[in-house]
Amino acid sequence: MSASAMPDSALPAPEGPPNPPSGSSRMTPRSILLWTTVALAGAVCWGVLALARGEEISAVWLVVAALGSYAIAYRFYSRFVVRRVLKPDDSRATPAERLEDGVDFQPTDRRVLLGHHFAAIAGAGPLVGPVLAAQMGYLPGTLWIVAGVIFAGAVQDMVVLFLSMRRDGKSLGQMAREEIGRAGGAAALIAVFAIMIILLGVLALVVVNALAHSPWGTFSVAMTIPIALFMGFWMHVVRPGRVVETSLIGVALLLLAIVGGSWVQNSSLADTFTLSPTTLVFCLVGYGFVASVLPVWMLLAPRDYLSTFMKIGTIALLAVGVVVAAPVMRADAVSDFASSGTGPVFAGSLFPFLFITIACGALSGFHALVASGTTPKLIQKESQVRMIGYGAMLMESFVAIMALIAAATLEPGLYYAMNAPAGLLGTTAESASQAVAGLGFTITPDQLTQAAKAVEEQTLIARSGGAPTLAVGMSEIFSGVFGGAALKAFWYHFAIMFEALFILTTVDAGTRVGRFMLQDMLGNVWKPIGRVNWKPGIWLCSGIVVAAWGYFLYTGATDPLGGINQLFPLFGIANQLLAAIALTVCTTVLIKSGRLRWAWVTGAPLAWVVAITFTAGWQKIFSDDPRVGFFAQRAKYADGIDAGQVIAPAKSLDDMHTVVTNSTVDGVLIALFLLLVTVVIANAAVVCVRAVRSPVPLPTTETPYVESRIDLPQQATEPLVGARS
Amino acid sequence: MTVRHRVRAVFRHVRWYLRELTGEAEYDRHCERHRGQHPHTPVPTRREYEVLRTRHRETHPQSRCC
Numbered sequence: 001m002s003a004s005a006m007p008d009s010a011l012p013a014p015e016g017p018p019n020p021p022s023g024s025s026r027m028t029p030r031s032i033l034l035w036t037t038v039a040l041a042g043a044v045c046w047g048v049l050a051l052a053r054g055e056e057i058s059a060v061w062l063v064v065a066a067l068g069s070y071a072i073a074y075r076f077y078s079r080f081v082v083r084r085v086l087k088p089d090d091s092r093a094t095p096a097e098r099l100e101d102g103v104d105f106q107p108t109d110r111r112v113l114l115g116h117h118f119a120a121i122a123g124a125g126p127l128v129g130p131v132l133a134a135q136m137g138y139l140p141g142t143l144w145i146v147a148g149v150i151f152a153g154a155v156q157d158m159v160v161l162f163l164s165m166r167r168d169g170k171s172l173g174q175m176a177r178e179e180i181g182r183a184g185g186a187a188a189l190i191a192v193f194a195i196m197i198i199l200l201g202v203l204a205l206v207v208v209n210a211l212a213h214s215p216w217g218t219f220s221v222a223m224t225i226p227i228a229l230f231m232g233f234w235m236h237v238v239r240p241g242r243v244v245e246t247s248l249i250g251v252a253l254l255l256l257a258i259v260g261g262s263w264v265q266n267s268s269l270a271d272t273f274t275l276s277p278t279t280l281v282f283c284l285v286g287y288g289f290v291a292s293v294l295p296v297w298m299l300l301a302p303r304d305y306l307s308t309f310m311k312i313g314t315i316a317l318l319a320v321g322v323v324v325a326a327p328v329m330r331a332d333a334v335s336d337f338a339s340s341g342t343g344p345v346f347a348g349s350l351f352p353f354l355f356i357t358i359a360c361g362a363l364s365g366f367h368a369l370v371a372s373g374t375t376p377k378l379i380q381k382e383s384q385v386r387m388i389g390y391g392a393m394l395m396e397s398f399v400a401i402m403a404l405i406a407a408a409t410l411e412p413g414l415y416y417a418m419n420a421p422a423g424l425l426g427t428t429a430e431s432a433s434q435a436v437a438g439l440g441f442t443i444t445p446d447q448l449t450q451a452a453k454a455v456e457e458q459t460l461i462a463r464s465g466g467a468p469t470l471a472v473g474m475s476e477i478f479s480g481v482f483g484g485a486a487l488k489a490f491w492y493h494f495a496i497m498f499e500a501l502f503i504l505t506t507v508d509a510g511t512r513v514g515r516f517m518l519q520d521m522l523g524n525v526w527k528p529i530g531r532v533n534w535k536p537g538i539w540l541c542s543g544i545v546v547a548a549w550g551y552f553l554y555t556g557a558t559d560p561l562g563g564i565n566q567l568f569p570l571f572g573i574a575n576q577l578l579a580a581i582a583l584t585v586c587t588t589v590l591i592k593s594g595r596l597r598w599a600w601v602t603g604a605p606l607a608w609v610v611a612i613t614f615t616a617g618w619q620k621i622f623s624d625d626p627r628v629g630f631f632a633q634r635a636k637y638a639d640g641i642d643a644g645q646v647i648a649p650a651k652s653l654d655d656m657h658t659v660v661t662n663s664t665v666d667g668v669l670i671a672l673f674l675l676l677v678t679v680v681i682a683n684a685a686v687v688c689v690r691a692v693r694s695p696v697p698l699p700t701t702e703t704p705y706v707e708s709r710i711d712l713p714q715q716a717t718e719p720l721v722g723a724r725s
Numbered sequence: 726m727t728v729r730h731r732v733r734a735v736f737r738h739v740r741w742y743l744r745e746l747t748g749e750a751e752y753d754r755h756c757e758r759h760r761g762q763h764p765h766t767p768v769p770t771r772r773e774y775e776v777l778r779t780r781h782r783e784t785h786p787q788s789r790c791c
Contacts, residue, residue, distance in 0.1 A: 203791060
């Protein structure tokens, strides 16, 4: 097979980013000057952010500070990790080359693979977490997003990608079993499955909260189904394989659907599309089931393409918008809630709860599943793990920064009126205004009504979940650059649609992945259920997966205490625990392969993530404060029931029972997660001690060296390891 | 290079990138591969290839993150 494995005619001469001359690691004076400038620009911006107090500062400082840090981190830290710790060898054939079959394994141009990988890791997560975390002010969130990605998130993604690539693209679960042991592997597998269920439930809840009582949003998001079906039909039946043209048609139809939503909202159809949260829950659950059993070409594949196009387009648009509109930060740099831990959006103090609220964008365990799935089977050259693993995660982090900016540029009064739980805010503009005043911020009932009117929503009160807040922030930024106030409502619904599209894609794909995992696990017990083509097995397993996340979605949508407030910490802890598992696997492999000296590269982030998740988990289980501890909450409401009292925000004894059930389930789940992760880490610790004591490196499952025949002179950005200057 | 050439070059790059990103270009590669390995059998039509590709995708779901 030819070296690049693609017809020459298809590949324009790669221009790519400028490549430093390979073979020498000494910096030229020009590059020293360049990097000094980048470092200074970043440092000055951080300085401004740190010192500016009591005055409004522009979001551009934040953008430059983040970009400067990313550039320095990519240039220096990722290079250090690659050269000293991972030691990729470009003379070694990657699985894509050795096992090339044109289907699973295929050497892919690194720029294309970067796009693939980014589209797979980035979704609604980096857009939601930072918005909720804005309750603590923009500075703690920004610092965590930037430092977290540089030292933890991007490192995790890159190392997992590298390890999986050296093992023919094995999954995280398989690597845990083979490198750590049976117990650790089984615990990891169950944890991955359980965590995925929570994740799907919480993401779907974000959609429900964004679409409830919004005929415009509901109509345009509902239209994505016929649009996807049409696209599927078009590219499967009418013009097979014409993905690009179909996607462009799809995007155009999508924009029409958003415009059409405005019309529907003002027509007699409005009532049809005005749905309560509970109705939306059943719609989503039904949709999730159907989408996961239909052939992929009908719904999943076209939706995936649409989502990718919208993702890249909108994020680019947002970056341009933030720089051109240069909005001013209206939130406090560090709010009082950061230290008091009494914030209405999520309870608990800055440590540890900020670090679990912002997962995606800083450190996301879920990425380890993507980095150990498709991507490692497509890498052309080992050294490209740096650009693809580390680089894509930096890009996701930047998305999180922009989401934080969008939330922090809103008036704090409006932010709290949208994000505090409904039980606190009440349902009228007056009650919400009073509740916000009680939190120490101001918004008049009139301003609140005007804000809703500007985006043509019935209300903005208690629209928690992050998506509506981000959408209002984005509509402010976009309308400042494109179209003015007249287009504000369009941009708001554009942003809602864009987030819902991501999330529904994740729900489709996640349900399917969950079904396969379940079939795989149950197949060990009863063979037929493991067969991927046996329809009853498929339906049963899809049904179980949908019912499981549907349960959390339903409890979230009907929780008297506010579903996001209750479930988001669970989601964050789950995601970060997955990161703990991934980092444990990484650290174990480093130690087993004789790299104890460098084990801190993944060991330090592991220690950090264990500290935050176990502290958060501990507080969620044992805290006496009923706003933080699930069991304290349970006791408070159970006592209320015994005394025949109804405790606000519950409105009836039924509500009280709901709270008791939900907090029990949530508390037990957190305990279960912590237990599973403890098993993985304890098992790994045993292996690590054995490895350190052993005079020879313990065997690992790395595939043996095979020489590469692919030669990519223009793309070899990194000097080969060993070729010291 | 004239402006027109440059615009055309950019357009070609974008098209190449999108075709690669969406997997549309996979068919061309598949055909080339097929000709190399089975020179005496006809290459699959685009439609046949898409059926194969979808069938594969059916059993290899890819996680999408949050």
